[in-house]
Amino acid sequence: MNYAIETSDLSKQYGDVHAVNHxxxxxxxxxxxxxxxxxxxxxxxxIRMLLGMIRPSEGNVKVLGQALxxxxxxxxxxxGHLVESPSAYPELTVRENLDIARxxxxxxNPKAVDDVMEKLSxxxxxxxxxxxxxxxxxxRLGLAxxxxxxxxxxxxxxxxxGLDPAGVVEIRELLADLAxxxxxxxxxxxxxxxxxxxxxxxxxxxxxxxxxxxxxxKLEQFRARRLEIRVRDFAKAHTILTKEHYSATIHEGSIxxxxxxALEAPDEIACLLVNAGTPPTHLAVEQQNLEEHFMQLTGSKx
Amino acid sequence: xxxxxxxxxxxxxxxxxxxxxxxxMLGFFIAPLIGGLFMVILKDPExxxxxxxxxxxxxxxxxxxxxxxxxxxxxxATAIGGAIIFAIVTTWVFGREFSDHTVKExxxxxxxxxxxxxxxxxxxxxxxxxxxxxxxxxxxxxxxAVVIPGWSSELLRSATIDILGAGILTIMxxxxxAFLASIGRGFMAAFGWAIFTVAIAQIAVVxxxxxxxxxxxxxxxxxxxxxxxxxxxxxxxxxxxxSSAIGFFITFYWWRNADQTK
Numbered sequence: 275m276n277y278a279i280e281t282s283d284l285s286k287q288y289g290d291v292h293a294v295n296h297x298x299x300x301x302x303x304x305x306x307x308x309x310x311x312x313x314x315x316x317x318x319x320x321i322r323m324l325l326g327m328i329r330p331s332e333g334n335v336k337v338l339g340q341a342l343x344x345x346x347x348x349x350x351x352x353x354g355h356l357v358e359s360p361s362a363y364p365e366l367t368v369r370e371n372l373d374i375a376r377x378x379x380x381x382x383n384p385k386a387v388d389d390v391m392e393k394l395s396x397x398x399x400x401x402x403x404x405x406x407x408x409x410x411x412x413x414r415l416g417l418a419x420x421x422x423x424x425x426x427x428x429x430x431x432x433x434x435x436g437l438d439p440a441g442v443v444e445i446r447e448l449l450a451d452l453a454x455x456x457x458x459x460x461x462x463x464x465x466x467x468x469x470x471x472x473x474x475x476x477x478x479x480x481x482x483x484x485x486x487x488x489x490x491x492k493l494e495q496f497r498a499r500r501l502e503i504r505v506r507d508f509a510k511a512h513t514i515l516t517k518e519h520y521s522a523t524i525h526e527g528s529i530x531x532x533x534x535x536a537l538e539a540p541d542e543i544a545c546l547l548v549n550a551g552t553p554p555t556h557l558a559v560e561q562q563n564l565e566e567h568f569m570q571l572t573g574s575k576x
Numbered sequence: 577x578x579x580x581x582x583x584x585x586x587x588x589x590x591x592x593x594x595x596x597x598x599x600x601m602l603g604f605f606i607a608p609l610i611g612g613l614f615m616v617i618l619k620d621p622e623x624x625x626x627x628x629x630x631x632x633x634x635x636x637x638x639x640x641x642x643x644x645x646x647x648x649x650x651x652x653a654t655a656i657g658g659a660i661i662f663a664i665v666t667t668w669v670f671g672r673e674f675s676d677h678t679v680k681e682x683x684x685x686x687x688x689x690x691x692x693x694x695x696x697x698x699x700x701x702x703x704x705x706x707x708x709x710x711x712x713x714x715x716x717x718x719x720x721a722v723v724i725p726g727w728s729s730e731l732l733r734s735a736t737i738d739i740l741g742a743g744i745l746t747i748m749x750x751x752x753x754a755f756l757a758s759i760g761r762g763f764m765a766a767f768g769w770a771i772f773t774v775a776i777a778q779i780a781v782v783x784x785x786x787x788x789x790x791x792x793x794x795x796x797x798x799x800x801x802x803x804x805x806x807x808x809x810x811x812x813x814x815x816x817x818x819s820s821a822i823g824f825f826i827t828f829y830w831w832r833n834a835d836q837t838k
Contacts, residue, residue, distance in 0.1 A: 345833070378687045
């Protein structure tokens, strides 16, 4: 099978520090792969190795089926990348910065600059010097540079950095749209909700190692909704709910029900418990949390 | 070739949309202007004192007010001033990619790193040669304006060789500055190197080893300590050419192979 990204035993060692430790990844074409990890987990080092910016101490990398060559050579005409914080030549305008990218990607048609400025909603800033842009617009400029050549693979390090909530939604929709058209997206983030909403697969890296690879079905489980109920008399409430054929479970001081009917009509559950003399003190539909899982995996929460 | 031309266009845009070309030009123009002032003063020191151009106790040892002296000043300024001003140009072209964090936008592109580095060196050479020629041109204008004796077409020919030769030898030593700006990932290491080489060049000349130290050769070529035939040999030019080639090679090698973590 041809993977968009394939690494085997990829490692990077600085002295005694294993920044990345035997990471093996396969990202299929058309996937949106979320690469999660705490700060310093090895996300950026991995991304730089994928882009040929850092030479691995061990292992190898294939991008779009091509092994990276000496001098960082790779299929870069088909790859767009954004690494860490966005940067631009401050004395040049947005248009000039993008024109530099256009030339370096070997694009002949200057219209590519106009098209990508439209796509990223920065056309109105085209004559603005990059040094005067807000963080959010600088991020849009960085994203525009990654997409100017309509790549088939996007490698993005924290793409939502600096964007306001509307910008986050806009970029999320843009990436989802690109993925629908067959573009593979590999995006790192430490913002779980962002990755959770977009990714079709998630890899969690911690202390340089991949500690979890969540495919679509596992992610679906995390995205499952459930009704959380708190009452004063747990035993009585649990008995009543079970008698009514709800699959209720008690966990950490709450009762959880995942039945579709309960999720659609939580008011009926409330009535049932009130009528039984054990009214709920808390009733809420919640989404099972990837964050909680991540925190437990990385040892950030005991 | 297309990749190189694309890189050259982008490097030219980056260089000439900044303020640095104008600032380096103003810096390099100081030499012919100061040289012209010296000629005015040397022509008539008493008049200069009365005009307040110099203090009453001033002692000028630049020589006499004539074209040979003026050209000699220009050639020395090109060699010594060039070592600093040209280093600033080189440091800017390479070091700004690190200080602006734009270096990562130059990697992982269809345009090879080699093409980008070659384009950077091309811009540096064109920029510094232009500075040398503009400074020389301004020198001719200033020299004519202050009306000094000793002009001849033979002198013009030899002065052109002195000034352009000093400029070219200085430019040939810039790859080391580019290398230092790269491995130092910014301005400081490269600029420190430039100051250091100017200092050790002076010491080597004083100790009589100048012809063997590449960074002393441009100043010796300019006639700073006498006719160059007496102080330089073929080995001096070979050492400069070798230094240049080594500087190019290690800069290319570094860009091709070093981990880029900034």
